[in-house]
Every structure is written in C-alpha cells, then in structure tokens.
Amino acid sequence: xxxxxxxxxxxxxxxxxxxxxxxxxxxxxxxxxxxxxxxxxxxxxxxxxxxxxxxxxxxxxxxxxxxxxxxxxxxxxxxxxxxxxxxxxxxxxxxxxxxxxxxxxxxxxxxxxxxxxxxxxxxxxxxxxxxxxxxxxxxxxxxxxxxxxxxxxxxxxxxxxxxxxxxxxxxxxxxxxxxxxxxxxxxxxxxxxxxxxxxxxxxxxxxxxxxxxxxxxxxxxxxxxxxxxxxxxxxxxxxxxxxxxxxxxxxxxxxxxxxxxxxxxxxxxxxxxxxxxxxxxxxxxxxxxxxxxxxxxxxxxxxxxxxxxxxxxxxxxxxxxxxxxxxxxxxxxxxxxxxxxxxxxxxxxxxxxxxxxxxxxxxxxxxxxxxxxxxxxxxxxxxxxxxxxxxxxxxxxxxxxxxxxxxxxxxxxxxxxxxxxxxxxxxxxxxxxxxxxxxxxxxxxxxxxxxxxxxxxxxxxxxxxxxxxxxxxxxxxxxxxxxxxxxxxxxxxxxxxxxxxxxxxxxxxxxxxxxxxxxxxxxxxxxxxxxxxxxxxxxxxxxxxxxxxxxxxxxxxxxxxxxxxxxxxxxxxxxxxxxxxxxxxxxxxxxxxxxxxxxxx
Amino acid sequence: xxxxxxxxxxxxxxxxxxxxxxxxxxxxxxxxxxxxxxxxxxxxxxxxxxxxxxxxxxxxxxxxxxxxxxxxxxxxxxxxxxxxxxxxxxxxxxxxxxxxxxxxxxxxxxxxxxxxxxxxxxxxxxxxxxxxxxxxxxxxxxxxxxxxxxxxxxxxxxxxxxxxxxxxxxxxxxxxxxxxxxxxxxxxxxxxxxxxxxxxxxxxxxxxxxxxxxxxxxxxxxxxxxxxxxxxxxxxxxxxxxxxxxxxxxxxxxxxxxxxxxxxxxxxxxxxxxxxxxxxxxxxx
Numbered sequence: 054x055x056x057x058x059x060x061x062x063x064x065x066x067x068x069x070x071x072x073x074x075x076x077x078x079x080x081x082x083x084x085x086x087x088x089x090x091x092x093x094x095x096x097x098x099x100x101x102x103x104x105x106x107x108x109x110x111x112x113x114x115x116x117x118x119x120x121x122x123x124x125x126x127x128x129x130x131x132x133x134x135x136x137x138x139x140x141x142x143x144x145x146x147x148x149x150x151x152x153x154x155x156x157x158x159x160x161x162x163x164x165x166x167x168x169x170x171x172x173x174x175x176x177x178x179x180x181x182x183x184x185x186x187x188x189x190x191x192x193x194x195x196x197x198x199x200x201x202x203x204x205x206x207x208x209x210x211x212x213x214x215x216x217x218x219x220x221x222x223x224x225x226x227x228x229x230x231x232x233x234x235x236x237x238x239x240x241x242x243x244x245x246x247x248x249x250x251x252x253x254x255x256x257x258x259x260x261x262x263x264x265x266x267x268x269x270x271x272x273x274x275x276x277x278x279x280x281x282x283x284x285x286x287x288x289x290x291x292x293x294x295x296x297x298x299x300x301x302x303x304x305x306x307x308x309x310x311x312x313x314x315x316x317x318x319x320x321x322x323x324x325x326x327x328x329x330x331x332x333x334x335x336x337x338x339x340x341x342x343x344x345x346x347x348x349x350x351x352x353x354x355x356x357x358x359x360x361x362x363x364x365x366x367x368x369x370x371x372x373x374x375x376x377x378x379x380x381x382x383x384x385x386x387x388x389x390x391x392x393x394x395x396x397x398x399x400x401x402x403x404x405x406x407x408x409x410x411x412x413x414x415x416x417x418x419x420x421x422x423x424x425x426x427x428x429x430x431x432x433x434x435x436x437x438x439x440x441x442x443x444x445x446x447x448x449x450x451x452x453x454x455x456x457x458x459x460x461x462x463x464x465x466x467x468x469x470x471x472x473x474x475x476x477x478x479x480x481x482x483x484x485x486x487x488x489x490x491x492x493x494x495x496x497x498x499x500x501x502x503x504x505x506x507x508x509x510x511x512x513x514x515x516x517x518x519x520x521x522x523x524x525x526x527x528x529x530x531x532x533x534x535x536x537x538x539x540x541x542x543x544x545x546x547x548x549x550x551x552x553x554x555x556x557x558x559x560x561x562x563x564x565x566x567x568x569x570x571x572x573x574x575x576x577x578x579x580x581x582x583x584x585x586x587x588x589x590x591x592x593x594x595x596x597x598x599x600x601x602x603x604x605x606x607x608x609x610x611x612x613x614x615x616x617x618x619x620x621x622x623x624x625x626x627x628x629x630x631x632x633x634x635x636x637x638x639x640x641x642x643x644x645x646x647x648x649x650x651x652x653x654x
Numbered sequence: 655x656x657x658x659x660x661x662x663x664x665x666x667x668x669x670x671x672x673x674x675x676x677x678x679x680x681x682x683x684x685x686x687x688x689x690x691x692x693x694x695x696x697x698x699x700x701x702x703x704x705x706x707x708x709x710x711x712x713x714x715x716x717x718x719x720x721x722x723x724x725x726x727x728x729x730x731x732x733x734x735x736x737x738x739x740x741x742x743x744x745x746x747x748x749x750x751x752x753x754x755x756x757x758x759x760x761x762x763x764x765x766x767x768x769x770x771x772x773x774x775x776x777x778x779x780x781x782x783x784x785x786x787x788x789x790x791x792x793x794x795x796x797x798x799x800x801x802x803x804x805x806x807x808x809x810x811x812x813x814x815x816x817x818x819x820x821x822x823x824x825x826x827x828x829x830x831x832x833x834x835x836x837x838x839x840x841x842x843x844x845x846x847x848x849x850x851x852x853x854x855x856x857x858x859x860x861x862x863x864x865x866x867x868x869x870x871x872x873x874x875x876x877x878x879x880x881x882x883x884x885x886x887x888x889x890x891x892x893x894x895x896x897x898x899x900x901x902x903x904x905x906x907x908x909x910x911x912x913x914x915x916x917x918x919x920x921x922x923x924x925x926x927x928x929x930x931x932x933x934x935x936x937x938x939x
Contacts, residue, residue, distance in 0.1 A: 089688070114674045114801050118681055121704065125685040128696035137696060144700065155801050156751050159767055172707070172799075179706035184699050192691045304693070529695055564710050582770040586747055592771025 068165065069104055069113065069150025072120045075139035076100075079127045082136075084286060093126040110154065117151035132324055133283070134515075134522040148173060175567040178560035186538070186553050189531040192304065208289060208431050208455060212249045213256030214410025215394055223452040227433060228293050229283045231447040231520050236279075238438050238448045243458060243470060244293035246432040248310040250342065252421070254350035255396065257414060257429045260310075261290075277301070279329040281524045283516075290314050293433055293450065296470075297334065298327035302530070310428075311336035311460075311468070324523045337467040341426035345462070349418045355398040356415070360422020369463045372423045373471070376416070380476040385412070387477040409474040413457040416473035426462035430470075431455065441517020445524075449516065581619060581643075584650055588612075598623045612650060619646045656788070656810040662722045666807045669716055671708075675802035678708055708802055715803040718751050718796045724809060727774065729789075731816035731930065731937075732781070733898065737762075739776040740789045740815060744768060751798030757790040758808070784894070784937040786814040818933040824896035825885040830878070841870035879922040880904075881912045894936050901936070905929040915939050
C-alpha cells in the first residue's frame with residue numbers, strides 16, 4: 054500500500070481508538086470488588102460509547118478526557134512495569150487522538166504522533182517540577198477499601214487441613230521481595246501472613262482485626278529500607294513479612310497478633326516497603342487473649358488426655374520440650390497426600406501422616422491442652438532466589454511455598470515460633486514441594502533447559518525488571534521528597550514556595566521553547582518560506598514557490614543561483630515520481646541550499 | 655474601532671478557558687485527589703502532566719492567532735436580504751492550526767487553516783439595507799491545538815460593501831420606443847392563439863386566407879430600448895426593489911435598458927458595467 058493509502062486507512066481521528074486496547078487489557082486484571090474498579094469500568098465504557106457514537110466535536114474531546122481519566126485511575130491501582138507501559142501507551146494515544154481532532158487533519162498520522170509526543174515532552178519539565186517539589190500530603194481520609202469477596206489463590210483465613218486429602222500445590226507466584234544491595238536474601242525465613250487463634254476442634258480461624266488509622270510515624274530515609282515487596286493479588290489484607298521489620302508508610306500497621314496490614318489493600322498487585330527493625334515488636338510481648346488459651350473441645354478426648362499429662366510440668370518451656378520429644382519419638386511422616394484424616398486424634402495417634410497444616414494444628418491444640426497458649430500462623434517458608442540479568446537478585450515466593458507453623462506463649466519471652474513439621478521424618482518426604490526443601494534453580498546448568506524452564510526463566514527476568522522498577526518508582530515518595538528538599542534547600546525550607554514558582558516559570562519557558570524549536574524545523578517548505586520572508590518576499594495569492602524564488606532572486610541577484618536551485622528541488626519533490634532514495638537526496642540538497650542561503654553572504 | 659488593517663497581538667487578543675478546559679482542570683484535580691488517597695506516583699504525575707498541558711495550551715492557543723495580519727479586500731456589490739461575501743486578506747508567516755472567522759450575529763462561519771503567505775477568505779453575511787454598508791463586527795477565534803482555551807479578537811473592517819436594493823418581482827414603468835408596437839408586421843413566427851390573447855396580435859390576414867387562428871410572435875430588435883421608471887402608486891423603496899429585479903432580468907436577457915430616477919437618469923445600455931451602474935444608482939440615489 055502506498056503512502057497515501059496508509060494515510061487514508063489511519064486517519065488521525067482513529068488514533069483515539071488505539072488507547073482502548075491497553076486500557077481494556079488492564080481492566081481485565083482489576084478485581085471487581087475493589088473500590089476504584091467500578092468507576093474505572095464506568096469511565097471506560099463512557100469513553101467507548103463516546104468514541105463510537107460521537108456526533109459533535111465536543112464528544113471526541115470528552116472521549117479523550119475519559120480515556121485519560123481511566124488511565125489515571127488504572128495507574129492508581131496497577132503500578133507494575135507492564136501496567137505502567139500500557140498506561141503510557143494509552144495516555145499517548147488518547148492525547149494524539151485529541152490533538153488529531155483539534156488540528157482537523159492538518160498533519161499526517163506520523164507527524165501527529167511526533168507532534169503529540171513533542172507536546173507531552175514539552176509539558177514534562179513543568180510536570181516534573183510539580184511532581185518533585187510540590188510537598189506531598191498524606192491521604193486525606195482512610196477507608197476500608199479492602200475487598201471481602203472474590204476468588205484468588207493464596208492463603209485462606211480458615212485453616213482446615215482435615216478437610217483436605219491432598220494439598221493443592223499451585224505454582225503461581227505469591228510475592229517477591231528484594232533487600233538492599235550487598236545483603237543476603239533470607240532464603241530460609243518464615244514469612245508470616247495470618248494468625249489463626251480460634252480453634253473449634255477441626256479448623257483454625259483467623260479474626261479480621263478492626264480497621265484503625267495509625268499515627269504518623271515520621272519520615273523515612275532510603276537507607277532505612279530493608280525490604281521491597283511486590284504482592285500478587287490475595288484474598289487477605291494482611292501481607293507477608295518477617296515479623297521484625299517495621300512499617301514504612303502511613304497506610305501500613307502491625308496488628309496485636311503480629312499481622313502486617315496494608316491500608317490500600319485490594320485484590321490487585323500491591324507494592325510496599327519495610328524498614329529495618331532492631332528491637333522486639335509489641336505484638337511479640339502482648340499477653341495472650343482468652344481465645345488463645347482456650348482448650349480444644351471435648352470431641353478430641355485422646356489429644357486432651359495427652360495434653361493433660363504435660364500440665365504437671367512446672368514451666369511452659371518444659372512442657373514445650375516434652376511435647377517436642379513426644380513428637381520426635383512418634384513415627385510421624387510428612388506427606389502432601391496423606392489420605393482422609395477424620396480428626397486430630399486420628400492424625401496424632403493412628404494415621405501420623407500429614408503436611409504442615411496437620412502438624413501445626415495438632416501441636417497448637419496439644420499445647421493448649423497443656424495450658425500453654427498457642428496459635429497457628431500461616432504464611433510462606435523460604436522462597437527461591439532469582440538472579441535476573443538486569444536489576445538486583447530477589448526472592449520469589451510461590452503459592453506452593455505456603456506453610457503453617459505455631460506460636461506459643463512462653464512466660465518471660467513472649468510469643469515464640471515453633472515449626473512442628475520439622476519434627477516429622479524428614480527422610481520420608483514424598484516430594485520436595487516445601488519451600489526449604491527446594492533446590493535453588495541453577496540456570497547455568499544446560500541440563501535444566503527446557504521450554505517450560507525457559508518460560509520460567511523469562512518470567513524471572515521480567516519480574517526482575519518489574520522489581521527494579523517498583524523499587525525505584527515507589528521510592529519517590531513523601532519521605533524521599535523531604536530528603537531531596539532537605540539536600541537542596543537545607544534549612545531554608547521557607548523559600549520552597551518561591552523556589553517552586555521560579556522553577557515552574559523556568560520549566561514552562563523551557564517547554565514553550567521546545568515547542569517553538571519544533572515549529573522551526575522538519576518542514577522544508579515552511580522553513581524556506583520563512584527564509585524568503587527574511588529576504589523580504591512573502592507569498593501573494595496565486596504565487597507559486599518558483600514565483601517567490603524568482604522575486605527573491607530579483608531582489609538579491611547574488612543569491613540567484615541558490616534560489617533557482619531551491620525552486621528546482623521543490624518542483625522535483627512536489628511533482629516528480631521519485632523513489633525513496635531520490636526523495637532523500639533531493640531533501641538533503643534542499644536542506645543544504647537552505648543552510649547556505651541562511652548563512653551570511 | 656474601525657480600521658482597514660489589524661495585526662493580532664497582546665493588545666487585541668483575549669483568552670479564557672473553554673468548557674472543555676474547565677472539565678480538563680476538574681479531571682486533573684480529581685486525579686490529584688485519587689493520587690493523594692492511593693499514594694500513586696503514576697496518577698500524580700499524570701495529574702501534573704495534565705496541569706502542565708493546560709498551562710502550555712494557554713500559550714499555544716494564543717500563538718495560533720498572534721502575529722496574524724488582517725486586511726480588508728475589495729468587496730463585490732450584492733443584493734440586500736441575500737448572502738453577501740466579504741473578502742478578507744489574512745497574512746501569516748507560517749502555517750497555522752485551524753481557526754474560525756465569523757461576523758457576529760451571522761449564522762455562518764468560515765473554518766480556515768492558514769498556510770504561510772496571504773490567504774483570501776470570503777465571509778458571508780446578510781445585509782438588510784441598501785447602500786454602502788459596513789459589515790458587522792468580525793470575530794476571529796480558535797481553540798487549537800488542544801481545545802482547552804478559546805482565544806479571540808473582534809474587529810470592525812473599515813471598507814464598506816455596496817448593497818443593491820433587494821430583488822423583488824413587481825410592476826415597473828417601462829417606456830418603449832414608438833416603433834415597437836403590437837400589430838406591426840415586424841413578426842417572424844406564428845404560434846397557436848392562447849386563451850385571452852389580445853386581438854391585436856392575431857394574424858387576421860392569415861385567417862382571411864383560410865389559415866387557422868394564429869398569434870404573431872414578434873422579435874425584439876437588438877437596438878430596442880426601454881427606459882425603466884418606478885411604478886406609479888408604489889412606495890419608492892418597494893419600487894426600487896422591483897426595478898432591481900427588472901434590471902437583473904433584462905441584463906440576463908441581454909436587452910438594452912435605461913433607468914430614470916428622480917435625481918438621476920442613465921441612458922439605455924447593456925452589459926455588466928451598465929447593470930452595476932444602474933443598480934448602484936438604485937442603491938445610493
């Protein structure tokens with residue numbers, strides 16, 4: 054198809070349609086139960102209808118504005134690298150569509166795209182000044198934005214291993230965490246998510262804590278950051294953490310049970326940072342609630358009887374050690390496929406085969422029977438270290454790394470972590486699907502290459518980029534802004550307002566200059582006309598370019614030859630049938646003549 | 655103030671945000687609020703980019719009109735109560751985004767996209783009265799390149815346009831030369847007699863010779879002259895409108911005619927120049 058044919062096919066007005074696919078793609082990843090999802094859907098449907106049925110010029114403008122608004126709402130919900138790229142494409146296309154409509158076919162599609170990009174770039178200096186230097190403010194109000202419904206894989210608030218004959222081993226990604234450069238990734242750490250403190254004899258339930266606005270915690274230095282997290286959609290507001298780090302933002306807080314909550318939780322990908330924690334956290338020293346002391350129900354007589362045997366021991370520590378010895382002396386065997394287990398009595402005294410949920414449930418119930426407060430914690434264990442070609446190494450947690458363990462209250466030391474699964478017969482593991490058992494992937498080993506592994510490797514590389522982007526982009530927050538303002542203005546912060554006004558003026562001037570420079574280039578004919586105007590010759594109605602050149606040559610006989618050559622090249626470029634190489638040659642010659650004409654004689 | 659030429663600049667250009675600009679600003683504010691609530695950097699940057707584009711658009715919209723030089727053309731005469739075209743010469747040193755020109759109170763507007771050089775633009779308006787008429791106030795406006803601001807200026811072009819009296823069919827007093835009369839033998843054809851035909855035009859000689867009843871068709875000789883005068887008993891303004899229509903018709907038929915008004919007489923003639931002179935006399939005398 055020739056050039057004109059392409060231009061007919063892609064009219065400038067059609068550019069607005071190119072914004073829709075990236076926006077719709079992102080909408081597919083939104084969860085319908087999040088607060089901003091429905092406004093985003095509504096805006097996008099309105100934009101679609103406006104584009105489809107636009108009868109007035111205002112409709113087209115409105116469609117572009119709705120597309121920009123949708124992109125903005127999506128940007129607030131999806132902050133990953135891919136989502137950001139899609140948002141950038143959508144914003145550029147929407148803006149080009151608006152420009153194409155307003156310029157009324159004045160430019161070709163390519164010129165229009167270039168022009169819209171130039172305008173966006175011209176606006177960028179001012180936008181960056183505002184973005185970097187206008188003081189950020191904290192959220193004006195906080196609401197319970199977290200969803201309550203919706204299907205996503207991941208940890209559940211109810212832990213009921215007895216109803217599962219075979220543990221599902223979903224290999225989907227759960228989270229990714231990176232640490233400051235130079236620090237080792239904790240590949241054997243326990244990442245706690247949910248605390249299940251209520252036991253009904255069969256399952257352990259998690260109690261969702263009431264939402265509470267947290268007090269301001271002060272600003273954060275970049276050096277204080279110890280972990281950067283990216284969490285895949287999950288059904289809980291609680292997010293994985295190591296139990297020691299401290300929240301780094303106002304919308305994060307630690308509950309009295311030791312769960313880390315993120316205020317802006319939703320069933321979408323979330324990112325957050327944590328800072329280093331050195332001293333013990335308050336949750337570790339919080340005395341147990343009654344619900345955490347409650348004995349198992351009478352439906353578990355053998356378990357209660359066994360637990361009662363340990364009550365005679367004087368201290369909690371001794372009871373713990375005695376129960377640990379009891380577990381280790383029994384022929385417990387670890388299996389992801391334990392078969393039907395009727396209750397914990399059946400597991401402890403007959404079957405004795407199970408996975409982490411069985412061990413944690415049974416051990417916690419036994420500890421409570423022995424009058425030691427205990428609760429079950431679910432989260433992730435270990436993770437897989439990925440070393441991407443770009444970005445820093447990171448730890449990847451998959452859903453199959455999900456794990457359950459126990460916390461017991463020991464007088465004088467507080468809540469202590471115990472993992473009874475480790476006491477099972479380690480040699481009898483029927484597969485290596487537990488996090489700490491998995492070998493590290495060695496991509497250098499060629500024997501490991503296969504299409505599936507290659508896909509995993511590529512995904513790991515992409516996530517590495519995503520992680521690096523998230524670390525950098527999330528790092529530009531209120532506290533880092535305070536840091537660079539401190540570095541820039543020192544103690545003279547009172548002059549910030551004046552500084553911002555001056556910087557805005559300068560950046561706006563720079564933007565205008567960029568637009569003006571653009572007007573002065575790229576169009577040979579227009580530049581030639583400007584040049585001829587400098588020679589004192591302006592076009593009159595009916596004038597051809599050759600007539601203009603002749604008039605200019607008459608006024609400036611010393612430039613006669615150059616002006617004649619310029620007229621010749623214009624004639625050839627306009628009327629002759631040229632291939633692309635010849636066109637380039639003539640254009641190059643045209644530019645050369647213009648430079649010569651522009652230079653002082 | 656009326657002038658023959660106007661160069662657009664800071665002193666005569668006005669600019670305010672358009673309705674779409676207000677919506678744009680509201681949307682940016684909404685995104686700013688969402689960005690604060692969700693602590694989203696991408697949304698915050700987009701909100702600031704929209705604000706920056708708004709500020710940039712103010713200057714760019716102003717630049718669309720700044721530097722334009724407007725001059726009055728030579729307007730052609732036209733009839734009252736009909737669409738008149740007023741020519742404007744617009745000089746620009748470079749290509750400009752689209753802009754709109756219209757006379758105030760006129761329904762039609764011209765959307766023009768100027769190239770470098772001088773562009774002739776014809777603007778339509780509808781004069782109601784005869785004579786040398788000043789066109790209404792001209793408004794030049796643009797919202798390009800982003801539709802966020804509307805920039806405009808108003809100008810009263812100085813050059814008047816001649817407006818002939820409105821064309822209206824009606825009685826006109828015509829004085830024919832004495833040799834052109836019914837009943838003479840200066841006929842060149844015969845046609846069937848229509849009902850109510852005057853007996854003077856019937857070919858009685860042919861009837862006497864046994865031919866059917868036929869009417870004579872007369873040829874108006876090339877040099878037949880007629881003088882047009884306002885019909886008696888008709889108000890003078892209305893009579894002028896009848897005369898304008900009659901002159902236009904006669905000119906189209908290529909006939910010779912003259913015009914006699916109370917204060918001016920134009921001897922018979924034909925051609926555009928004569929027609930224009932007659933119509934101008936009707937418009938201005």
